[in-house]
Amino acid sequence: MAPTVAEPFSDSSALIDFVINQGNGVKGLSEMGLKALPKQYIQPLEERMCMTNVQTHDSIPIIDMSNLDNLEVTKSICESASKWDFFQIVNHDVPVEVLENVKDATYKFFRLPAEVKNKYSKEHSSSNNMRFGMSFTPQAEKALEWKDYLSLFFVFEEEAFALWPSVCREQVLDYMKKSEVVIKQLLKVLMNGLNLHEIDETKELLLMGSMRTNLNYYPKCPNPELTVGVGQHFDVSTLTILLQDEIGGLFVRRNEGDNWIHVPPIKGSLVINVGDALQIISNGKYRSVEHRVVANGSKNRISVPIFVNPRPIDMIGSFPELIENGEKPIYKQVLYSDYVKHFFRKAHDGKKTVAFVEL
Numbered sequence: 001m002a003p004t005v006a007e008p009f010s011d012s013s014a015l016i017d018f019v020i021n022q023g024n025g026v027k028g029l030s031e032m033g034l035k036a037l038p039k040q041y042i043q044p045l046e047e048r049m050c051m052t053n054v055q056t057h058d059s060i061p062i063i064d065m066s067n068l069d070n071l072e073v074t075k076s077i078c079e080s081a082s083k084w085d086f087f088q089i090v091n092h093d094v095p096v097e098v099l100e101n102v103k104d105a106t107y108k109f110f111r112l113p114a115e116v117k118n119k120y121s122k123e124h125s126s127s128n129n130m131r132f133g134m135s136f137t138p139q140a141e142k143a144l145e146w147k148d149y150l151s152l153f154f155v156f157e158e159e160a161f162a163l164w165p166s167v168c169r170e171q172v173l174d175y176m177k178k179s180e181v182v183i184k185q186l187l188k189v190l191m192n193g194l195n196l197h198e199i200d201e202t203k204e205l206l207l208m209g210s211m212r213t214n215l216n217y218y219p220k221c222p223n224p225e226l227t228v229g230v231g232q233h234f235d236v237s238t239l240t241i242l243l244q245d246e247i248g249g250l251f252v253r254r255n256e257g258d259n260w261i262h263v264p265p266i267k268g269s270l271v272i273n274v275g276d277a278l279q280i281i282s283n284g285k286y287r288s289v290e291h292r293v294v295a296n297g298s299k300n301r302i303s304v305p306i307f308v309n310p311r312p313i314d315m316i317g318s319f320p321e322l323i324e325n326g327e328k329p330i331y332k333q334v335l336y337s338d339y340v341k342h343f344f345r346k347a348h349d350g351k352k353t354v355a356f357v358e359l
């Protein structure tokens with residue numbers, strides 16, 4: 001009789017226990033040297049990336065931020081945001097050293113023992129503002145995503161210094177602080193592009209009143225073509241500022257049915273995308289854009305998005321100044337935390353969360 005290959009886990013609950021409850025994550029699974037992808041991660045065909053749907057002759061814009069006083073530059077930011085919704089910036093004000101430090105800190109966090117990382121899980125975290133987890137919303141997903149993350153919601157510095165993991169807190173705080181300058185520049189340019197020249201305190205809070213930084217870790221995967229790193233989704237932020245490493249694997253598409261476009265890693269660049277909150281605030285003039293991450297068969301990948309958001313307590317809706325004469329608001333007013341909870345309640349299914357507030 002042919003020898004049988006021993007399954008590493010007796011059943012599904014043993015795998016969930018190892019990955020989620022004990023905090024080993026998919027990183028723990030990957031490091032076991034599995035020869036095949038566990039069935040819990042096998043995505044239905046429609047969720048997998050099909051390489052024949054990738055467009056190779058187009059690329060997203062790359063904007064040099066070194067001369068923001070130049071009208072051509074601000075025009076290209078607004079055009080990139082409204083035509084592409086996704087672009088990369090280079091020569092921005094976030095020092096390369098800050099970016100390298102936060103990438104190193106991400107590796108340091110994920111290399112911690114499972115029991116240390118698990119102190120930040122939903123069940124054990126001392127604050128709702130820090131969460132170590134796997135996949136996106138495992139309780140709602142038919143198939144899990146091949147990703148671990150640490151999510152850090154910034155409330156104030158004292159809390160971050162007291163509670164965030166010591167291996168990454170200073171680096172994340174520095175990355176957020178330095179990025180804030182760039183975020184303000186981008187939002188100012190984008191609002192100017194819609195003829196809104198005065199961003200008062202109330203508007204600034206609606207545009208960038210809260211920030212969440214996620215550290216994403218996508219371990220190498222035995223059968224990358226059968227699963228996803230992150231499924232097709234739209235961010236719920238106003239803007240997302242994303243630092244990716246040199247591995248690649250992030251894809252975007254503007255419209256359902258379009259081919260996917262790869263976002264190539266460029267050293268020192270930051271990837272910018274519009275999220276749902278800016279779509280709502282601008283009454284659809286800037287649009288959030290669908291994106292996804294594929295799994296990788298030979299390399300681990302990390303990324304560090306900063307989600308720039310309204311505050312959870314804010315009611316959001318289109319800015320009256322951005323609704324031109326005769327135009328009607330497309331979206332209902334919504335409490336931002338209700339919007340985000342709605343996003344987190346359902347799996348990544350490629351459906352637009354913004355439909356939740358369409359009038």
Ligand SMILES: COc1cc(/C=C/C(=O)SCCNC(=O)CCNC(=O)[C@H](O)C(C)(C)COP(=O)(O)OP(=O)(O)OC[C@H]2O[C@@H](n3cnc4c(N)ncnc43)[C@H](O)[C@@H]2OP(=O)(O)O)ccc1O
Binds near residue numbers: 230307311336
């Ligand atoms: C993880 O993989 C991801 C994540 C993403 C994220 C994309 C974004 O655009 S994130 C930007 C989100 N915006 C904000 O965080 C700012 C506003 N924040 C809030 O409104 C609140 O902090 C809150 C997120 C709604 C949490 O409020 P709270 O009152 O504490 O509500 P809970 O009951 O604790 O949570 C509700 C529900 O959401 C789940 N959840 C909460 N935080 C996270 C998190 N950081 N990551 C994942 N899931 C989270 C929580 O489990 C609750 O679900 P239950 O089923 O347990 O009820 C894009 C792509 C990815 O793959």
Ligand SMILES: O=C(O)CCC(=O)C(=O)O
Binds near residue numbers: 244305
């Ligand atoms: O890892 C990436 O490149 C993108 C991650 C992402 O889309 C997200 O965390 O919302």
Ligand SMILES: [Fe+2]
Binds near residue numbers: 235291
């Ligand atoms: Fe995203």
